[in-house]
Amino acid sequence: xxxxxxxKKALGMYERMYLIRKYEERIYYLFxxxxxxxxxxxxxxxxxxxxxxxxxxxxxxxxASTHRPAGHDLAKGVSLRSMMCEMFGKADxxxxxxxxxxxxxxxxxxxxxxxxxxxxxxxxxxxVALAYQMQNKDNVVVSFFGxxxxxEGSFHETLNGAAIWKLPVIFVCENNLYxxxxxxxITCNKENVAADRAGxxxxxxxxxxxxxxxxxxxxAARAINRARKGDGPTILELKTYRxxxxxxxxxxxxxxxxxxxxxxxxxxxxMFRALILEKSLVGEEELxxxxxxxxxxxxxxxxxAKNAPFPAxxxxxxxxxxxxxxx
Amino acid sequence: MAKMSIxxxxxxxxxxxxxxxPAVYCIGEDEDIPGGMGGAFTVTKGLADEFGSKxxxxxxxxEILIAGVCVGxxxxxMRPVADLQYGDFLFCMMDQIVxxxxxxxxxxxxxxxxxxxxxxxxxxxxxxxxxxxxxxxxFTHVPxxxxxxxxxxxxxxxxxxxxxxxDNPVIVFEHKLLYGSKRKEKDAIDTAGDVPDGDYTIPFGxxxxxxEGKDITIVANLLMSYKAQEAATILAKEGIECxxxxxxxxxxxxxxTVVESVRKTGRLMIVHEDNYNCGWGAQVASYFAENEIFxxxxxxxxxxxxxxxxxxxxxxxxYVIPSKERIIEAARRLMKA
Numbered sequence: 001x002x003x004x005x006x007x008k009k010a011l012g013m014y015e016r017m018y019l020i021r022k023y024e025e026r027i028y029y030l031f032x033x034x035x036x037x038x039x040x041x042x043x044x045x046x047x048x049x050x051x052x053x054x055x056x057x058x059x060x061x062x063x064a065s066t067h068r069p070a071g072h073d074l075a076k077g078v079s080l081r082s083m084m085c086e087m088f089g090k091a092d093x094x095x096x097x098x099x100x101x102x103x104x105x106x107x108x109x110x111x112x113x114x115x116x117x118x119x120x121x122x123x124x125x126x127x128v129a130l131a132y133q134m135q136n137k138d139n140v141v142v143s144f145f146g147x148x149x150x151x152e153g154s155f156h157e158t159l160n161g162a163a164i165w166k167l168p169v170i171f172v173c174e175n176n177l178y179x180x181x182x183x184x185x186i187t188c189n190k191e192n193v194a195a196d197r198a199g200x201x202x203x204x205x206x207x208x209x210x211x212x213x214x215x216x217x218x219x220a221a222r223a224i225n226r227a228r229k230g231d232g233p234t235i236l237e238l239k240t241y242r243x244x245x246x247x248x249x250x251x252x253x254x255x256x257x258x259x260x261x262x263x264x265x266x267x268x269x270x271m272f273r274a275l276i277l278e279k280s281l282v283g284e285e286e287l288x289x290x291x292x293x294x295x296x297x298x299x300x301x302x303x304x305a306k307n308a309p310f311p312a313x314x315x316x317x318x319x320x321x322x323x324x325x326x327x
Numbered sequence: 328m329a330k331m332s333i334x335x336x337x338x339x340x341x342x343x344x345x346x347x348x349p350a351v352y353c354i355g356e357d358e359d360i361p362g363g364m365g366g367a368f369t370v371t372k373g374l375a376d377e378f379g380s381k382x383x384x385x386x387x388x389x390e391i392l393i394a395g396v397c398v399g400x401x402x403x404x405m406r407p408v409a410d411l412q413y414g415d416f417l418f419c420m421m422d423q424i425v426x427x428x429x430x431x432x433x434x435x436x437x438x439x440x441x442x443x444x445x446x447x448x449x450x451x452x453x454x455x456x457x458x459x460x461x462x463x464x465x466f467t468h469v470p471x472x473x474x475x476x477x478x479x480x481x482x483x484x485x486x487x488x489x490x491x492x493x494d495n496p497v498i499v500f501e502h503k504l505l506y507g508s509k510r511k512e513k514d515a516i517d518t519a520g521d522v523p524d525g526d527y528t529i530p531f532g533x534x535x536x537x538x539e540g541k542d543i544t545i546v547a548n549l550l551m552s553y554k555a556q557e558a559a560t561i562l563a564k565e566g567i568e569c570x571x572x573x574x575x576x577x578x579x580x581x582x583x584t585v586v587e588s589v590r591k592t593g594r595l596m597i598v599h600e601d602n603y604n605c606g607w608g609a610q611v612a613s614y615f616a617e618n619e620i621f622x623x624x625x626x627x628x629x630x631x632x633x634x635x636x637x638x639x640x641x642x643x644x645x646y647v648i649p650s651k652e653r654i655i656e657a658a659r660r661l662m663k664a
Contacts, residue, residue: 096436103434112402113435117426123395124427130396131403134352134381154422157389161396164387319433320470322440322494 002214007281011290013055013213014272017047019294020071021269023080026298027070027087031248035306037089038101043071045211045243048268049174050075052216053142053236056224062110062128062141064121067102069114072144077109080297084305091311092304098311098319118179119145119152122171126158129167129233140168140227148179150193159235163201166232170223171203173237174210180246181254195237203233210238211268214275240268331522332507336480337370337446340487341408343526345378348406351491354384354393355410355446366410368448368501369508390416394423397443398431406491407443413458414447414500417465428496429471442494444487450502450550450600451637451648452512459637459644461600463548464607466498467577473531475576476500476548480507480520482575485529492528502549516553532579536588540568543658544588546611547598548574551649555598558654567662577607585611586619593624594661598649603631625664628657 004010024044030036043050050071054063057076065072073083078094086093086104093099094106095113102116112128115121125143132139149155150173162169173194177184190196198205204226208219216238223234241263245252252260277284331339345351357363358371359380365372375383386393390411397407411417417424424445432440451459466474473495477483483501490497504515537552538559547555552573559569570588574580589595595615597608612627630649638644 093436095434095438098436099434105435107402107435107438113431113439115427117422120395120422120427123392123423124399124402126392127396127399127401128403129399131400131405134400134405135403154391154395157387157392158395160387161389161392319435319437321473322432322437322442324494325437325440 002212002218004214004275004279004281009055010276010281013051013217014276015290015294016051016055016075017213017269017272018291019080020047020050020074022295022298023074023083024070026302028244030302036087039248040101041068041247042242042244043068045263045268046174046176046240047071048213048216048272049172049210049238049240052213053144053172053220055217056221057110057142058139059110061139062112062125064112064125064128064141064143065105065114066118066121066144066146067114067116068146069102069104073104073106073111073114076111078104078106078111080301081304082106084301085308088305088308089310090305090308091315092308096311096315119149119154121145122149122154122158123161125169126162126167129162129169130165132168133165138228140170140224142170142172144172144174146179147173147175147177147184147193148187149173150197151187159198159201159203159233162233163203166230168227168230169233170220170227171233171235173235174240175237176240176242178242178246178255181250183254192237194235198235203235205235205237207237207239210240211266211271213268213272328521328523330519331480332519333477333480333483333501334368334370334506334508336483336522337487337501338374339522340484341371341491342374342377344488344491345374345382350404351406351408352382352384353408353410354386354396356386356388356412358385358410359383360385367412368503368506370446371410390419391423394420394445395427397445398423398427398441401441401443402431402439408491409443409445411445411447414449414462415457415460417445417447417462424472424496424498425469429469432495433471440494441496443496444490444499445496446499446501448503449500450504451644452503452514453639453641453644455639456636461500461549461632463500463577463599464601464605467607467610471496472578473497473576474500474578475531477575478502478505478518478549478552478573480518480522482529482535484522485527486531486575488526489528489531493531500549504550516550529575531576532581534572534574534581534584536570536584537573538569538571540570540592542568542592543594543596543661544570544572544585544592545596545598545654546572546574546585546608548577549600551598551600554649554651555654558651558658561651561655562658567658569658580611582614586622589615589619589622593622595623596628596630596654596657596661598630598654600632600648602634603629604634606631625661628661630654630657
């Protein structure tokens, strides 16, 4: 059923997935070294969700992310260097050092400032979609959220509003089974926490294997098509799994080892790599060359960010109110 | 020039801005339902006749949705004007106002901005504790928000137009007893006044001197600016001349006009319907304590609502909310200090 895309697209998707994987790994080690400030919420293991959903969006379509934004941002095209600088709190960061790990984004590539309040981005994405509608544009917006957000009031208010106004928004629940450390099983009586509630609002929904980038990409295409045509919102529930903990100090003591083993055996990056080789799109050598280039890019970004200057102290006082974009 | 209530002056400002700029739109509960009220206080009534339901949007009773849609659409170039029905409902959308709207420009490093207007009817009017609050001070505490409180028809139009054109989130506090709308309120004050027909704006951060006087400076907003003027009329008969200053906007706040007045009077009183504890008057008082204490000939006096929820029973409500009698007593004490 799932169709392998042509070579250029398949490799493009693989490159982004590999970039996200290696970026998150590097961030993890930088934290272990103790040279990066703040905390981290990593998307390792969820690369197929980000890339499958965002690969076919236009540059001026928007994406709204969460406290776990790195994968979404890199998939939407936020520059690696500006992401790394933001993680170090440097002036060249995508938010000039004022956002940090939970607020990365760059509207120049359609990545809204990521939102660290669970469920916070849903009504904002609806507002973006309403603007598209009022401006007679055929753009769409993707709102990412986790399983935990489906128990927030903002989820229900937004779904209802988007449905009655037929907004061009795609609600993407990355269900990684845990809201921070709490199993979603004990906080919701529905198995498909987002999709099973879609009927309440008369919104079509699909449950998708979130570790299969092609399955995600095909579901995304259907939802994007609906939204662009003016047929309104779609809910996609992507079943996936975090490879790491919720945040920096979480060792995942609450997750059954058997469950981890099962999910780790379905690693989205490894699976897609194997499929590319199986379908003989390219040989091993070519993939290794691509991977080496991405690792070099990350090395370069880390070196740049380490040596980049911190923001001047007086910039703490700017942007509280908008100054006409003069910075 | 036409004589207009505050409700009509606000409507006229919104309609003119909607005509001038297709990005401006209204959103809220009961915004313009045929046979309905036009929000809760008639301000948006009739706007859909001219602009259609695509620009005067009726919403479900979903405050998070309303505020979030304002944030998202304003980042995309729209200029929403939301009607909250009762300012008390701001708390249902607090995350979107405080964590989202107020911080978006800053967190993004100035890459996005949020030009949205939230219209919040406020003030006690025999409706009980959840439809009565004066909430200005909560929002003056949040960097990134602007807070305004027009109390005359002229100001209502000029400040509303300025708010819609501002590139930041603006909370507009409108007092229920000052609207002068068709919906009659007990104890309402007739604020109908002359409003120019054409376009004008009033810059934020410019206080208005409502009455001149040499003895006491009284800073009072919204309904209290009227109570202070009533008190001043009575006090004048005793030979106490009060200067009444209406700040008109709380963020930004016009300290300069108040300082100049106190330089003349040497006495400062602040009156607001917001609670006493950490009300915005406390900020003004502390500004004088820190920067201008040597201008003062007497301790600063503050008259504010007592620190209780607003009670329903009319005598109790009248007791808790500052009255002209309380202002007069405070003024007499100040003159003896």
